[in-house]
Amino acid sequence: MGKKILVLGGYGTCGRRISRSLATMPSVECVIGGHHPHKAGQSAAGEISAITVNINDPASLRRAFDGVFAVVNTVGPFQERDYMVAETCAGMGIHYVDLADARTYVEGISRLQRRASNKNCLIVCGASAVPAVSSALVDTVVSEFDRISEIHTCISPGNKNPYGMATVRALLSYTGSPLRIKENGRWRYGYGWSESQVVSFPKPVGRRRVYLCDAPDLDLFPTRYGAQTVTYRAGTELKLFNYGLAVLGRSRRSGLIKNLPGWAKGLNAASHLFRGFGSSLGGMQIRVQGRKNGDELAHTLCLIVRDDNGPAIACSPAVALIRKWVEHGVPESGAMPCVGLLTWNEIKAEMVDYNITLVRV
Structure with missing residues (x-):
């Protein structure tokens, strides 16, 4: 059994794409978490399990995070979110990545630096476009x-x-x-x-x-x-x-x-x-x-x-980061924006199945 990755909101627009990508990795056990886990259904890559979790309830989060290697949080809009999910991960020593593109939210993730460092985990905010x-x-x-x-x-x-x-x-x-x-x-x-x-x-x-x-x-x-x-x-x-x-x-x-x-x-x-x-x-x-x-x-x-692949740009960094952590380990601890953690080639590798091309003018 591979490392357990919990995708919060895994049946949404981005969560679904991320879950299916993670499920193809041999070293990953992908689990979807949310209020309505029955929406998860079947992944094109195979069976993906689902659990019920309330992201506004610390006790529910702690139960869901038991035995998890990393959490991918896709539940936006982050302009309206607090740091409860990331704080719970930091307190339990679980790696975390989200798709936040909210300016104040991404900037504020540094408040978890000391807690994440003490628990030897990495909290990453803004793994999106x-x-x-x-x-x-x-x-x-x-x-x-x-x-x-x-x-x-x-x-x-x-x-x-x-x-x-x-x-x-x-x-x-x-x-x-x-x-x-x-x-x-x-x-x-x-x-x-x-x-x-x-x-x-x-x-x-x-x-x-x-x-x-x-x-x-x-x-x-x-x-x-x-x-x-x-x-x-x-x-x-x-x-x-x-x-x-x-x-x-x-x-x-x-x-x-x-x-x-x-x-x-x-x-x-x-x-x-x-x-x-x-x-x-x-x-x-x-x-x-x-x-x-x-x-x-x-x-x-x-x-x-082209086609309907726009969300893949926002989803690929989180997938690339999880792949890097699972295959090569997590090189540092702390809390930081997703800047300088991935190369373009690492992100691009997660877009190969989508009709997205880079043009340099």
């Missing part, structure tokens, strides 16, 4: 610069790519809210889903409009790379959704809407009425600017997504 994939892509070109001055990240999924309620709530959590951005070496404030730009992705994705969004990269990249300007933008494929979110953001800023995340259920249901429009084509782009030998230099890296 940001900051794990974005930082791994920047790392592939960092040696080509003497100095990095700007890093710009944008993501635009295809309208037909799967997403769930947690994604909608996470998006609404910062739409219209102030967010801090470093620009030309100074911090300033912008607003979520404002200051739009049109970005050109390689074919077949093409031009997409993207808007300011909050992400851990905005804090991590100025420190890690010395970048004086860091931005993160996202946009939907359909203009209707982009403009609608922009209007909601302005309404929130003006005080007309007090609780925008509370609209998530209705907006999620409405968005599914438009699933027949658009495509499954999406992209993630990282543009790095700086200097080399006194000359201005820029590199642009694009992940092009």
